Amino acid sequence: MIRVVLPAHLRTLARISGEVHLEMAGPVTQRSVLDALEARYPMLRGTIRGHDGGPRRAFIRFFACEQDLSHNSPDDPLPAAVAAGAEPYLIVGAMAGG
Amino acid sequence: MSGVRVLVGTRKGAFVLTSDGTRKQWEVSGPHFAGWEIYHVKGSPADPDRLYASQSSGWSGQVIQRSDDGGATWAAAGNQFAYQGTPGTHQWYDGTPHPWEFARVWHLEPSLDDPDTVYAGVEDAGLYRSADGGQSWQELPRLRGHESGPSWQPGAGGMCLHTILLDPTRPGRMFAAISAAGAFRSDDAGQTWRPINQGLRSEGIPDPDAEVGHCVHRLAMHPSRPDVLFMQKHWDVMRSDNGGESWREVSGNLPSDFGFPIDVHAHQPDTVYVVPITSDAQHFPPEGKLRVYRSRTGGDDWEPLTKGLPQQDCYVNVLRDAMAVDSLDSCGVYFGTTGGQVYVSADSGDSWEPIVRDLPAVLSVEVQTLP
Numbered sequence: 138m139i140r141v142v143l144p145a146h147l148r149t150l151a152r153i154s155g156e157v158h159l160e161m162a163g164p165v166t167q168r169s170v171l172d173a174l175e176a177r178y179p180m181l182r183g184t185i186r187g188h189d190g191g192p193r194r195a196f197i198r199f200f201a202c203e204q205d206l207s208h209n210s211p212d213d214p215l216p217a218a219v220a221a222g223a224e225p226y227l228i229v230g231a232m233a234g235g
Numbered sequence: 236m237s238g239v240r241v242l243v244g245t246r247k248g249a250f251v252l253t254s255d256g257t258r259k260q261w262e263v264s265g266p267h268f269a270g271w272e273i274y275h276v277k278g279s280p281a282d283p284d285r286l287y288a289s290q291s292s293g294w295s296g297q298v299i300q301r302s303d304d305g306g307a308t309w310a311a312a313g314n315q316f317a318y319q320g321t322p323g324t325h326q327w328y329d330g331t332p333h334p335w336e337f338a339r340v341w342h343l344e345p346s347l348d349d350p351d352t353v354y355a356g357v358e359d360a361g362l363y364r365s366a367d368g369g370q371s372w373q374e375l376p377r378l379r380g381h382e383s384g385p386s387w388q389p390g391a392g393g394m395c396l397h398t399i400l401l402d403p404t405r406p407g408r409m410f411a412a413i414s415a416a417g418a419f420r421s422d423d424a425g426q427t428w429r430p431i432n433q434g435l436r437s438e439g440i441p442d443p444d445a446e447v448g449h450c451v452h453r454l455a456m457h458p459s460r461p462d463v464l465f466m467q468k469h470w471d472v473m474r475s476d477n478g479g480e481s482w483r484e485v486s487g488n489l490p491s492d493f494g495f496p497i498d499v500h501a502h503q504p505d506t507v508y509v510v511p512i513t514s515d516a517q518h519f520p521p522e523g524k525l526r527v528y529r530s531r532t533g534g535d536d537w538e539p540l541t542k543g544l545p546q547q548d549c550y551v552n553v554l555r556d557a558m559a560v561d562s563l564d565s566c567g568v569y570f571g572t573t574g575g576q577v578y579v580s581a582d583s584g585d586s587w588e589p590i591v592r593d594l595p596a597v598l599s600v601e602v603q604t605l606p
Contacts, residue, residue, distance in 0.1 A: 188315045
């Protein structure tokens with residue numbers, strides 16, 4: 138099970154409270170997690186990354202295990218603790234604006 | 236008794252204001268989509284329960300929301316706005332070529348007769364159409380692809396396609412306006428377009444009477460007389476009597492002919508409303524007095540409407556999509572301000588009252604007249 142934490146405005150859009158839990162088969166990468174997330178919640182398509190797996194939106198960041206994964210390849214394996222469900226994969230709205 | 240539903244888009248959410256035909260007591264619903272910018276909310280003329288809303292944020296981009304029950308509940312629709320073909324470039328502020336980049340939907344214009352068909356005007360300027368209730372969007376690319384497209388430059392607020400007018404008497408005729416390219420007309424349902432800017436004069440561009448490059452802020456039309464168009468330009472209030480083939484200035488005695496919205500009385504095609512703003516450098520009313528100006532002669536001769544509006548120390552703006560009229564027997568006029576007030580006049584502008592005073596900055600106001 139993969140644990141995903143969304144920023145508040147996307148939880149509202151997807152009508153989610155709390156963490157999202159995804160059951161996944163195969164490699165656990167940022168791309169595969171986002172694919173699974175968007176498959177379950179189609180209204181999130183285009184709000185985190187471009188449509189059809191396009192690049193991350195500029196003010197969205199990806200964190201896990203106290204690391205910034207935003208600039209990693211989307212096909213890199215996520216940390217083992219994320220793949221095991223011990224740590225969440227954090228989708229974060231960057232601090233910006235006032 | 237019939238009533239009205241006012242659809243308000245703000246910097247931080249949407250609000251729905253409802254009242255009966257007296258327009259005295261109001262129910263306020265919202266914020267819907269709290270925290271998001273709502274550039275526009277509009278209902279289908281063919282089905283007043285069908286609403287479309289443009290929701291966006293700097294973090295998460297564009298979302299289109301749809302309601303099938305008059306705004307009680309909403310569901311996200313499609314949000315993929317892809318330019319057709321190779322997008323090419325327009326001019327950037329410094330004159331260099333800049334790729335077309337989708338930023339947001341400024342305006343949603345539902346079809347006059349099909350609730351599932353809706354047009355979207357976007358930044359960078361493009362026109363889209365959905366025929367499935369907003370689930371999928373296809374560009375009408377010949378507007379952006381007009382031969383002048385590579386020369387278009389954005390206005391200060393971005394290069395937005397902000398006005399879409401549908402001619403109720405000629406199927407296929409539609410108008411669009413872009414800041415800062417100008418006004419355009421199609422006579423074949425958006426398949427081809429041509430600029431309609433003859434008679435406009437803009438001192439801020441190298442050739443003041445160029446075919447394109449004018450910063451048109453808003454167009455308005457009365458449905459009974461669609462050949463007559465009114466325009467609030469960056470500076471100048473203009474009128475066309477021939478479907479945009481040519482324009483003449485009708486600013487007349489306005490204290491300033493700079494402004495953003497313009498609208499037409501529901502039952503009197505020659506009664507027109509504008510909100511004069513001091514200048515392009517001072518986006519607030521002249522002398523700190525919030526005045527709507529009304530012409531009953533189709534322009535040139537204007538009277539200030541002040542009863543109920545603040546007449547001192549008022550420094551709000553009224554944005555281009557933030558004025559609307561209802562079609563009750565006594566025509567109601569509505570506008571919203573960047574200070575968060577939404578005003579109503581139930582007597583064609585003679586007197587005004589605030590419906591709400593403290594919303595986030597208002598981006599758009601539309602009204603539905605309900606049976």
